[in-house]
Amino acid sequence: MRRLITGLAVATTLVVAAAGCGSSDPSNGTAGNGGPADVTVGVIPIVDVAPIYLGKEKGFFSNRDIELTLETGQGGAAIVPGVLSGQFQFGFSNATSLMVAQARNVPVKVVANGVASTGQPGEDFGGIVVRGDSPIQSAKDLAGRKVAVNTLKNIGDTSVRESVRKAGGDPSTVQFVEIGFPQMPAALEAGQVDAAWVVEPSLAAVRAKGGRVIASNFVDVAPDLTVAVYFTSTKLIQENPDLVNRFVEAMRESLAYADSHPDEVRNVITTYTQIDAATVAALTLPKWPADYNRDSLETLVKFGEQDGLFEGPVDLDKLLP
Structure with a gap:
């Protein structure tokens, strides 16, 4: 993954450039002809994002008039500027990276849970x-x-x-x-x-x-730590709240389905990674609860402050939905 600070510096330039674009605004995620909304999500090719791939396969997004495209990035630091510029409508990132961004007043907001610890010592992902x-x-x-x-x-x-x-x-x-x-x-x-x-x-x-x-x-x-989440720009939330709500509904259905269908999760992992079937069979899968654990995120803020990760105070009320 790229360093978060480098990515956010690039993000500042990109969001200014996006503001100067013409009438065709990719951040709206609309097809422009009354058809399904074209939505691109920046993800990382790891086990954590299996639910969104499974949700696409099961039609949870198309059922809500979303034509979903998934593009891989090196990590949250690369995905944040993509979301800000409108290259991606939504992105996946670990929670600490977004806290670092929020402390720098980068206009991003969490919209859905991503992945959580199993909470089992020695049996986590x-x-x-x-x-x-x-x-x-x-x-x-x-x-x-x-x-x-x-x-x-x-x-x-x-x-x-x-x-x-x-x-x-x-x-x-x-x-x-x-x-x-x-x-x-x-x-x-x-x-x-x-x-x-x-x-x-x-x-x-x-x-x-x-x-x-x-x-x-x-x-x-923390018990049942929320490790990563899906997020978007505050601009998209303001300009197209209906699209954001539909994405969140589809994402919650995807998380619930993945959490209760581990065999299908293992199958879908082989479609977007280079992991061989034998290794997939041996994987310890994470948990995919529909809701994030705020208490665990507050603990991450405390440790991040203790380790000097943030340039300013982290406001979880602004970052979380």
């Missing part, structure tokens, strides 16, 4: 892993060690620090290294880092090589 032969036995032992996260100063290192803190270690001495999720299993195996925070499918890849989960950092942050 993400965790802190080490090699099978590593002397590290718990998060406490990460003090002074190199730990891989996909993006520095974001939800990864914040949640890892909490795992270390809860285990009785000193989180201030952990050395974080930025490595993409797909590259983490190899980096861990080669000894480039002592531990890594991974999510599926990288978690399954590490386990397949004998790696061990020493802590479930999402679970350590």
Whole structure:
């Protein structure tokens, strides 16, 4: 993923440029001929977004006159400017990235839940892993060690620090290294880092090589942590509230369906990722509740403030629907 700060700097330029466009405004998401609304959503090709792919396949969006197109980005930092410019009507991002954006007064707002922790230690879709032969036995032992996260100063290192803190270690001495999720299993195996925070499918890849989960950092942050959400621009909410409402309805139906049909989730994952069927079968799936957990998001704000992630105060009332 790209660094969030870089992405938001680009976002400022893009939103100004979008304001100067002509009468054809892609942010409205309308076909212009009375037909279904053309809606493009920026997503990340990971397990987390399976519900929206499944919802498209099941017709939950077309039933609400939405012609859905899904485009992949490297992460929230790349998707935020796309949403602001109208390239995407909606986007998917981890909650901390949007908190960083909101603290900088970037005009985005959450519209639907995205993905949540299972709440089960050792049985979550993400965790802190080490090699099978590593002397590290718990998060406490990460003090002074190199730990891989996909993006520095974001939800990864914040949640890892909490795992270390809860285990009785000193989180201030952990050395974080930025490595993409797909590259983490190899980096861990080669000894480039002592531990890594991974999510599926990288978690399954590490386990397949004998790696061990020493802590479930999402679970350590808060029970049933809301990890990521779908969002849009405040401009779209003001200009086309009906479209936003229809998208939210379709998204809620998609989340509920995915949460109760794990076999279909595993099948749809193979349609938008390069994950082989054997790995998909071994994945630990997250939870997809229809509603976000505000208490858990308030905890993320507290840890983000503690770690100095935000340039200003985070106002959850402005960020959340």
